[in-house]
Amino acid sequence: MIKLSRKIASIAPSMTLAISAKANELKAAGEKVINFGVGEPDFNTPAHIVEAAKEALDKGYTKYVAAAGLPALKKAVCQKFERENGLTYKPSQIIISNGAKHSIFNAVFALIEDGDEVIIPSPYWLTYPEVVKSCGGVPVFVETTRQSGYKMTAAQLEKAITQKTKMLIFNTPSNPTGAVYTEEEIRALAAVCLKHNICVLSDEIYERLIYGGEKHFSIAAVSPEMKELTIVINGVSKSYAMTGWRLGYLACAEPIAKAIASFQSHTTSNVNTMTQYAAIAALEGDDKPVSDMVKAFGERRDMAINILESYKKYDLSYVKPDGAFYIMLHVDGLYGKKFKGEVLKDSLQVADLLLTHKKVAVTPGVCFGDDTSVRLSYALSPADLKEGLEKIAEFAQECR
Ligand SMILES: Cc1ncc(COP(=O)(O)O)c(C=O)c1O
Known part of the structure; x- marks a missing residue:
């Protein structure tokens, strides 16, 4: 065996x-x-998105494209970040991958060395610790409480940090709890990350699915310094009912994006081309x-x-x-x-x-x-x- x-x-x-x-x-x-x-x-999936994929097929867009994503899609992603999150990225800071899950793997693989600790507030999405372990990292769980609405406090985060801490995996709105952090709560967590130079993998895949007045705030929008420390993960799966299409993306500092682009060029290459055209229609089309x-x-x-x-x-x-x-x-x-x-x-x-x-x-x-x-x-x-x-x-x- x-x-x-x-x-x-x-x-x-x-x-x-x-x-x-x-x-x-x-x-x-x-x-x-x-x-x-x-x-x-x-x-x-909304009809205009499906149509965009059909049109791409009819036009013969069935070949390899750039491994890190179609330039037109990266541009649409940059515009989305600007419009919805107040974040300015260059296309070279965006990587298009096969679902947000793939983006998460790429980011953790790019940054985590054997023995690095990664803080994960608990309850957590079950993939996070498995990705961390598969990259040689050590998941460190911070238990949240029902009383705090399942939200980790800045004091809890600070207490969990050791010499070995490299990353925080942060997910708002959260799977499985549905918790949505406020801007104030996020700013308090960011202050701890900045103080200890901890990078943040911010999984924002559910950002559109918020009810009752709260507004999504990306931790990367706290300050230019925090933006440098953050890898924002997002995708079209949940917001546009496109789970089976497999398209996610990340945004981060240029040297990290460059490294991930090289890695992806040797692993999966580009996300299938017609899905990328569908994603452009999702991000730029009718939002109703x-x-x-x-x-x-x-x-x-x-x-x-x-x-x-x-x-x-x-x-x-x-x-x-x-x-x-x-x-x-x-x-x-x-x-x-x-x-x-x-x-x-x-x-x-x-x-x-x-x-x-x-x-x-x-x-x-x-x-x-x-x-x-x-x-x-x-x-x-x-x-x-x-x-x-x-x-x-x-x-x-x-x-x-
Ligand atoms: C918190 C969270 N992040 C990421 C994903 C993965 O999304 P995708 O289907 O784009 O890979 C999921 C899917 O369940 C999720 O719940």
């Missing part, structure tokens, strides 16, 4: 696999499963489909929290999310109780029982470093959302 490399052997298998395999089995057997596990908008989608998600969030508010009596609680399309539902109030004779003790077990007995799929919080909760995505129809939440209530009522 050939031995796996140490780096790849450090990657944890996905804990959600067992749940999704079981959900698929149930569906194949003809059962209706309400799926709160989805991580993508249930809307179609996006604002309509955001409005619909906002209504579903309100509907979900209104229903969940009445579930406190069943020992279920939550923190109101301001962005993305997720809610962490606290199920630890049920721990110690019995469901069909089984004593409840963790989020994986709750997820498994909900699926088996109520045909409701949720993501166990343990995947995100929080075993007290399960993550519900509200990227599903209002009717399914209501029915699924009712089934969760039934489950909680049957726990004694």
Whole structure:
């Protein structure tokens, strides 16, 4: 048997696999499963974006282009940063990659040496620690609390910094908590990063999905010094309902972008050419489909929290999310109780029982470093959302 490399052997298998395999089995057997596990908008890609890709194919734009991205797309990305984030970048500071996930990998690979510590506020998106480990880094988790709305404070950040700290991975709006940091909170975190010269990988993929008045603020916009220290990650997957197209991008200081461009030229080369044309249409075209989608998600969030508010009596609680399309539902109030004779003790077990007995799929919080909760995505129809939440209530009522 050939031995796996140490780096790849450090990657944890996905804990959600067992749940999704079981959900698929149930569906194949003809059962209706309400799926709160989805991580993508249930809307179609807006028509004008699809048309742009078709047009690119018809025009024969099917060949290799520059590995780091089409100049016209990089220009559109620069204009987006200027318009929406007040950030001025040159096209040479932009790298177009195969999804934000790929951009994150490239950035971590470019900056992290063996043994470097990377601070990750917890609960976290499950890919972050695996990417850090695969690049030889050491994830250092900072536990946030329900009381702080799942937001890391500047004092917590400062306490976690050691001689080995190189990077903070920062995600607002957050998957899985839906937390949205305010400009003031971001400025306080930036002051700590500047003081200790810590670079920030700022994952802003959910920036458009904010409800209830809060405005997205990029940590790179704090000051020119902070911009130098930040790698901004974004993409079209979530904002434009384009998860399957695979296009993300990053913006950073020129020497880092240059290094990533060389690396990408030897690994994946360019993102497929017609997707890049579609992304130009997304960034430059009619924004109404996006604002309509955001409005619909906002209504579903309100509907979900209104229903969940009445579930406190069943020992279920939550923190109101301001962005993305997720809610962490606290199920630890049920721990110690019995469901069909089984004593409840963790989020994986709750997820498994909900699926088996109520045909409701949720993501166990343990995947995100929080075993007290399960993550519900509200990227599903209002009717399914209501029915699924009712089934969760039934489950909680049957726990004694
Ligand atoms: C926080 C976060 N960042 C990045 C991504 C990856 O986005 P993409 O599909 O563009 O790779 C996701 C997808 O779930 C995410 O939740």
